[in-house]
Amino acid sequence: MTHETMTCDTFTELLGATMEGDLDPSQVAAVEAHAAGCAGCAALRSDLERISAEASQLPVLSPSRDLWQGIAERIDAKVLPMVAPSAASGGAHVVRRPWLRQALMAAGLVLVTASVTWFAARQVNEGPVSRQVAGTERATIPVQVPVQAVDSSAPATGSGDAATEVAADNRGGTRPAVTTPTSEFTRGSSSRATVAEGPRPVTRPNPTGERAPTAQLASATEMPQAAREVEAVYGSEIQRLHDIMAQRKSELDPATVKVIEDNLAIIDSAIVQSRRAIARDPNSGFLMEQLNSVLDRKVGLLRTAAMLPARS
Amino acid sequence: MQGDDDHDHMAVSYSHGPIPIPTTQGPETDVGLAASGDRLAFERLYRAHVDRVFSLCARMVADRTRAEELTQDVFVRAWEKLHLFRGESSFGTWIHRLAVNVVLNARKTEGRRRAWVDEDEDGETIERTPGLPHQPGDRMDLEAAIAKLPPGARRVFTLYDIEGYSHEEIAETLGVTTGATKAQLHRARMLLREALTR
Numbered sequence: 001m002t003h004e005t006m007t008c009d010t011f012t013e014l015l016g017a018t019m020e021g022d023l024d025p026s027q028v029a030a031v032e033a034h035a036a037g038c039a040g041c042a043a044l045r046s047d048l049e050r051i052s053a054e055a056s057q058l059p060v061l062s063p064s065r066d067l068w069q070g071i072a073e074r075i076d077a078k079v080l081p082m083v084a085p086s087a088a089s090g091g092a093h094v095v096r097r098p099w100l101r102q103a104l105m106a107a108g109l110v111l112v113t114a115s116v117t118w119f120a121a122r123q124v125n126e127g128p129v130s131r132q133v134a135g136t137e138r139a140t141i142p143v144q145v146p147v148q149a150v151d152s153s154a155p156a157t158g159s160g161d162a163a164t165e166v167a168a169d170n171r172g173g174t175r176p177a178v179t180t181p182t183s184e185f186t187r188g189s190s191s192r193a194t195v196a197e198g199p200r201p202v203t204r205p206n207p208t209g210e211r212a213p214t215a216q217l218a219s220a221t222e223m224p225q226a227a228r229e230v231e232a233v234y235g236s237e238i239q240r241l242h243d244i245m246a247q248r249k250s251e252l253d254p255a256t257v258k259v260i261e262d263n264l265a266i267i268d269s270a271i272v273q274s275r276r277a278i279a280r281d282p283n284s285g286f287l288m289e290q291l292n293s294v295l296d297r298k299v300g301l302l303r304t305a306a307m308l309p310a311r312s
Numbered sequence: 313m314q315g316d317d318d319h320d321h322m323a324v325s326y327s328h329g330p331i332p333i334p335t336t337q338g339p340e341t342d343v344g345l346a347a348s349g350d351r352l353a354f355e356r357l358y359r360a361h362v363d364r365v366f367s368l369c370a371r372m373v374a375d376r377t378r379a380e381e382l383t384q385d386v387f388v389r390a391w392e393k394l395h396l397f398r399g400e401s402s403f404g405t406w407i408h409r410l411a412v413n414v415v416l417n418a419r420k421t422e423g424r425r426r427a428w429v430d431e432d433e434d435g436e437t438i439e440r441t442p443g444l445p446h447q448p449g450d451r452m453d454l455e456a457a458i459a460k461l462p463p464g465a466r467r468v469f470t471l472y473d474i475e476g477y478s479h480e481e482i483a484e485t486l487g488v489t490t491g492a493t494k495a496q497l498h499r500a501r502m503l504l505r506e507a508l509t510r
Contacts, residue, residue: 016498020479047509048501054454055473061367063380068358070384072351075391 006034011041019048224282227275227291234295241302251310260305267301270294343403347394354394358387361404365411371470372415374459382418386411412471412485419463457507461500468493469500 011034017023018031035042249257274291281287342360345353365386370379390407397406458466458474467486471477472493479490479497486493 016494016501019498020494022494044505047505051454051501051504051508052473055458055469056476058367058455058474060363061370061376062363063366063383064376065380067362067366067380067384067387068355071358071387071391072355074384074388075351075354 006030008034008038008041011035011038012044015041015045015048018045019052224278227278227282227288230288230292231295234299237299238295238302241299241306244306245302248306248308248310252305252308253311256308256311260301263301264298267294267298271298343394343397343399346391347397354391357390357403357407361407362387364404365407368408368411368470368475369415371458371474372412372467373419374461374466382411382415385418386414389414408475409485412477416467416485454504454508457504460507461503465496465500465503468496469504472497473501 011031014023014027014031018028023031035045245260271291271294274287274294278284278287278291342350342353342356346357362383366379366383369382369386370376373379373382386407390410393410397403458469461469468482471482471485472479477485479493482493483490
């Protein structure tokens with residue numbers, strides 16, 4: 001291509017490549033020659049080159065206001081702890097506990113279904129006339145926790161739940177706490193068997209058949225805040241049910257009462273075991289679920305018992 | 313690229329690709345401090361680089377208000393990604409490239425936005441701002457003319473002629489060929505010349 005054959009349109013088409021340095025020597029020569037003979041094309045190239053140069057010299061712009069505050073608010077929301085988990089601190093660090101929400105929701109169901117407790121309490125307050133007496137049959141208590149016989153020689157039974165765990169802990173021959181004259185119901189409203197409080201002694205039969213107090217339970221205050229929150233939700237409900245049962249104890253068949261108390265003892269022991277485990281491993285979602293489950297069972301048992309018809 | 317799974321290395325750790333902390337004081341020291349979670353150090357970095365980041369955003373989107381929002385987005389993202397900065401380039405270069413990506417990603421999520429400038433990528437002219445007085449002989453200044461370029465041409469012109477990126481870098485960022493970026497650049501320059509000489 002020579003400058004004699006290059007048209008202005010061709011020059012314009014090649015101008016971009018010319019400015020980028022993408023033309024071969026012959027093309028460059030042709031472009032330069034055309035520009036030398038065409039004022040319009042020369043002005044075009046000059047204008048484009050000036051625009052490019054001026055653009056590179058444009059001043060830095062500034063925002064109309066200080067943007068830092070908005071940035072700080074957004075990054076503050078995402079600040080993570082700078083201290084890494086430390087074994088020396090016993091694992092006390094910020095850890096996500098997605099299971100906590102589930103545990104609290106499950107506990108919340110207790111409150112939602114507290115109408116059962118209210119109805120049972122109303123029955124007690126309104127006297128025996130309002131109660132339905134279902135024949136002369138002894139009421140049975142459909143419980144999920146197997147009843148443990150007092151006989152310490154009996155093999156452990158269970159379905160893999162807390163009772164089984166308790167039984168497994170007692171392979172030395174001891175059994176979980178069973179019915180005693182000082183059962184929870186006779187203690188009445190002062191009973192706060194498994195509410196998240198301080199330690200209390202629990203009697204267990206030793207191989208000789210005598211009952212001896214166990215070591216102090218793990219203090220509820222040793223449990224993490226999450227577990228205490230869960231137990232606090234159950235605590236008031238359990239207390240109300242205990243009060244109801246204490247008032248109704250004389251109305252119920254003694255054998256029925258014994259079954260209830262035996263099962264409660266098993267559940268209480270499972271709760272103790274769960275607390276101890278959580279105190280050792282506060283971040284275990286599994287253990288929190290277990291505690292939730294056992295507390296649920298206790299509430300369920302107490303509610304069932306509270307609604308039992310009086311003996312005829 | 314690493315994911316966001318190493319927040320436990322807010323403190324500088326040399327076990328997972330260290331962020332170099334120079335022994336001398338200066339901006340690069342602030343980078344190391346900020347990567348460790350030092351907000352004051354990050355604020356110093358912000359003040360050192362905000363204008364350049366804003367300039368890039370403002371010229372690429374031709375909207376100062378939107379550019380301020382994007383600038384904040386850039387620095388928030390920089391805070392999140394600072395642990396990935398390895399010092400292979402200067403922090404200014406790093407955050408500048410980050411800004412380009414933030415602007416381009418914002419455009420993708422927002423979709424095409426109507427503006428008084430013809431958004432048609434095949435537009436042949438730069439429209440004047442409706443309502444602004446126009447007298448024969450009035451010449452638009454370069455900054456105003458850039459703001460009125462079609463978006464594609466404006467992006468390439470900003471990155472190449474203003475910010476100094478190469479065609480290869482622009483093409484990779486935009487996901488196009490260098491031939492396309494060169495064509496856009498030439499088109500931008502031609503349109504600007506027309507606007508500035510009308």
